[in-house]
Amino acid sequence: MHRLRRVLRDLQSGKQIKLGVLGGSISWGSAVERGTDDWFALLTAHLAAAFPAANVTGRNGCVPATPSSFMNMCLEQYLDEDVDLVFLEYAVNDGWDTHNVMKRKIYERLLRKVLSKPKHPAVILVQLPTVGMAYSSSHKDKTPFYKTVEDTYGSFAAYYDTPYLSMRNAIWRLAEHHHYQMNFTHFYGMSYDFVHPLEQGHRLIADMVLFAMQQALLDLQLHPWSVWDEEEAAAALPKPMYYGNWEEVNRLCTHGKAFEAVVTQSKGWQMVNEGDEIKPKFGYVTTQVGAELVITLNTTRRSAPELQRMNVQLAYLRSYTGLGMALVKCSGGCECQDTLVDGHHELRQSTIFLLRLYPTQAPACRISVTVQSESRSGGHKFKVTGVMANEFRSRGEHQHDEHEELNKEEWLGGVNKGKGELKERWGKAAAGASAAGSTSSSSSSGSGSSKSGSGPKASTD
Numbered sequence: 001m002h003r004l005r006r007v008l009r010d011l012q013s014g015k016q017i018k019l020g021v022l023g024g025s026i027s028w029g030s031a032v033e034r035g036t037d038d039w040f041a042l043l044t045a046h047l048a049a050a051f052p053a054a055n056v057t058g059r060n061g062c063v064p065a066t067p068s069s070f071m072n073m074c075l076e077q078y079l080d081e082d083v084d085l086v087f088l089e090y091a092v093n094d095g096w097d098t099h100n101v102m103k104r105k106i107y108e109r110l111l112r113k114v115l116s117k118p119k120h121p122a123v124i125l126v127q128l129p130t131v132g133m134a135y136s137s138s139h140k141d142k143t144p145f146y147k148t149v150e151d152t153y154g155s156f157a158a159y160y161d162t163p164y165l166s167m168r169n170a171i172w173r174l175a176e177h178h179h180y181q182m183n184f185t186h187f188y189g190m191s192y193d194f195v196h197p198l199e200q201g202h203r204l205i206a207d208m209v210l211f212a213m214q215q216a217l218l219d220l221q222l223h224p225w226s227v228w229d230e231e232e233a234a235a236a237l238p239k240p241m242y243y244g245n246w247e248e249v250n251r252l253c254t255h256g257k258a259f260e261a262v263v264t265q266s267k268g269w270q271m272v273n274e275g276d277e278i279k280p281k282f283g284y285v286t287t288q289v290g291a292e293l294v295i296t297l298n299t300t301r302r303s304a305p306e307l308q309r310m311n312v313q314l315a316y317l318r319s320y321t322g323l324g325m326a327l328v329k330c331s332g333g334c335e336c337q338d339t340l341v342d343g344h345h346e347l348r349q350s351t352i353f354l355l356r357l358y359p360t361q362a363p364a365c366r367i368s369v370t371v372q373s374e375s376r377s378g379g380h381k382f383k384v385t386g387v388m389a390n391e392f393r394s395r396g397e398h399q400h401d402e403h404e405e406l407n408k409e410e411w412l413g414g415v416n417k418g419k420g421e422l423k424e425r426w427g428k429a430a431a432g433a434s435a436a437g438s439t440s441s442s443s444s445s446g447s448g449s450s451k452s453g454s455g456p457k458a459s460t461d
Helices: 002-012 039-050 068-078 101-115 150-160 167-176 199-222 227-234 256-262 396-402
Strands: 017-023 056-060 085-089 122-127 164-166 249-255 263-265 270-273 282-286 292-297 311-318 325-331 339-342 351-357 365-371 382-391 424-426 429-431 438-441
Touching: 002 017, 002 122, 002 199, 002 227, 017 039, 017 068, 039 056, 039 199, 068 101, 068 249, 068 311, 068 351, 068 382, 085 101, 101 122, 101 150, 122 150, 122 167, 122 199, 150 164, 164 167, 164 199, 167 199, 249 256, 256 263, 256 270, 256 282, 256 292, 256 382, 292 382, 311 365, 325 351, 339 351, 365 382
Parallel strands: 017 056, 017 085, 085 122, 122 164
Antiparallel strands: 249 382, 263 292, 270 282, 282 382, 292 365, 311 351, 311 382, 325 339, 325 365, 351 438, 424 429
16 A cells, blocks of 8 residues: 555645556446546546646556456556556456466566556556346346456455455445345446446446545545655565566567568468457458468577577457367477467357467577368458567476466366367377467456356457
């Protein structure tokens, strides 16, 4: 709380304060007028009006259809270096698998990177209800109170002394148990999916954050800023909560139009925008069997070269109709496991996934993506939206986590297990279901936790 107290003190003193928010499509502003009616815009406007002597600015760095693993790789593109106060909103997008240790480790690395920015920013975790929580009690896809990663992520709030706010906790008793004749519609409005709240829901989130800040400001009046505050606000971060879970050194993040810079062969593929000007969805797309997309990267490590490999993630689309399969290979002096990737899944949502590769070091590593004739959907469309790279730093007893555990990771909480899901090919053996080695990159709309069946559907579209 000391960092937040410092921000509030600076607001009162009339200093310039930069706000930032990182998350998915809810905080991005889906379903409302973005920049006007989304909760972060409302919050920024309120603080600017409440502290007219201070210069309050805000940057919305949210990216729809992405989890915390994406932002962990691409943070520098979406958060100012001199930010003062950051809100993290990933409880929806990171799904509900509370037993996924690697997911928690990646979230911790992102949190550490934010907390380590030059001005030692304050961070507030803003946790929103996962997909299905706002469905009616009789709905077959109703998500129970406990099925969320927010309680797990709350342990980081305690460990790093960051405030933790929960919309679920704020409204559940009122909406689920109909206290005062209320239900989830009172808080979401007549939302098209009861995942993305309308204006009243965004006002609720803004009020929740403002109330927490008001309480902290009241505490600052009762207990003025002290030498202890100064020391604690400037203190170095403790060691990672998870042993050896040091934040990586980010090297590359290209997606959308910027992805073109590292593509060296694209015969049969086209760079297209399947979204619109406000919410673009750029990527290389093909429907041709045998079409090969080649990405060339420098995978030579600048730090800890003895670790031999670079962490590279390939972003690709998965959807429920028309998507085919592609084989991903490395060449050009580098090696990685050949991986067969399936763009099809049964979930009624279109979602970006991240395929983890661990290529060996080479100045011009060629990563090829070749569309295969095999297809579970009957179609052969395949879309690649970007590539990211960083240098992991974990060492010692648990270093195996960096390779073995990440390649078992399933951000969808196990909903893709079985039912004929493609098994990834690691050498001669098949390992893991649901394209093991992929991290689902779901949106707030899909959030990696959308369920099939009747009723409201969360979609990343």
